[in-house]
Amino acid sequence: MVNKIERPLDVLNVSKGKEVLVQLKAGKQFVGTLLAFDIHINVVLDNAKEIENGEQSKSYGLTFLRGDTIVFISPSAAASN
Amino acid sequence: MVNKIERPLDVLNVSKGKEVLVQLKAGKQFVGTLLAFDIHINVVLDNAKEIENGEQSKSYGLTFLRGDTIVFISPSAAASN
Amino acid sequence: MVNKIERPLDVLNVSKGKEVLVQLKAGKQFVGTLLAFDIHINVVLDNAKEIENGEQSKSYGLTFLRGDTIVFISPSAAASN
Amino acid sequence: MVNKIERPLDVLNVSKGKEVLVQLKAGKQFVGTLLAFDIHINVVLDNAKEIENGEQSKSYGLTFLRGDTIVFISPSAAASN
Amino acid sequence: MVNKIERPLDVLNVSKGKEVLVQLKAGKQFVGTLLAFDIHINVVLDNAKEIENGEQSKSYGLTFLRGDTIVFISPSAAASN
């Protein structure tokens, strides 16, 4: 996966249809299947679940996350949740 | 619904006329019927109700929400409120 | 009123000359008659009054509110104040 | 004054040469004579005075205020200070 | 000085080479000789001194101040420090 990544958004592109972990500025974390993203890093997750203290606390299903609230997105980290 | 989503704003488009949950940066949550949105993620809800501790606390009716105060929008989560 | 709303700013347009409730990021709320707005959501209220704990605390008369300090604007909610 | 206001900046235009009250994000308030403004809502006040707890606490004279620190500007409210 | 001011930046222009007081968002105040400014309100002060509780606490000499950290700039107020 790593050798396909020349620009930052390539990570999001190769993660489409896969589980990702999204860290928000307010401290919340979400895991869910990455369906779509744009250059503002607005993202859409399916089966989005909020993570608190390492455990899934709430299910939001299909969710639009506004890009400017996102700190990082990790496809690998989601696999271990 | 999921297979129509290629870009993030598609989620908002397929949610028009349906109930959505909107999480604001200041911690407040709103539920209401999504009437309109734009590329800044400014949204208009009809029958907007504020949610506190999982319960509806205030009714605002027709409400314009400024995009830069929004963290996420979930059409699915509103169904369970 | 709702069936005229195709874009978010349409809510502000149909609310011109009517009372609106404006929620600011710093926690303050204003009610007043909406005289004007622009695409930055800068708004002008006439007979602007600050609301604290559900009661009108201060009168500001004609007031210009800078758009980036606004969380939401509700024409319906103002009617009940 | 109100019937000349079609766009938000019209309020600032009709207030040139008059006393205005300026609320800043950090909580401070200024009163002073509005000399100039631009589309960023940068403003210049003459005889600017800081208001604390409803009383004038410091005099700053001619002062440039950066637009992105401003919450609201009220020509009417200044008259009652 | 006041009758030369038609646009906000005119205040900075007529203050070049003179002492100004600069209030920063983080609460700090600087006084110094205004050498240069641009449309972002980035400014350069010579002999910049930090003010704490009305007294000069530190000397920074020639200093570049980033515009988005500035609340207000007053040429008059500096004269009284």
Added chain:
Amino acid sequence: MVNKIERPLDVLNVSKGKEVLVQLKAGKQFVGTLLAFDIHINVVLDNAKEIENGEQSKSYGLTFLRGDTIVFISPSAAASN
């Protein structure tokens, strides 16, 4: 390395494929191999690890970091972690 640096992004360019330390605004630090960056300073790290109190606390693997959450990036500092 230093004599190749004429513009700020040159530091990121010469650090591609090397370990870097990334300081986030929220206080967190990451170390990882820099794979990609863009003009917004969005960066991609491989083998990203969070640092707390000087020790590696969590592994995130391949991670996209949004540029506007970044304070500084140091290729040298990572070497000593």
Added chain:
Amino acid sequence: MVNKIERPLDVLNVSKGKEVLVQLKAGKQFVGTLLAFDIHINVVLDNAKEIENGEQSKSYGLTFLRGDTIVFISPSAAASN
């Protein structure tokens, strides 16, 4: 040095290759040799050292600092550290 400064960035230009003090919004200060800067005030320092309570606390070596986290940059102040 002062008479070469017509625009704010001129201060950074005449400081290339010299020690500068950089104040960050989060309260941290860095000193280091200024290698490069751009119009966003992104800067690169060599031999960057963090300053806490007037003493050098950590060495970061070559470091990229994102412009929007910077409050001020002083070439003179660095000389006295």
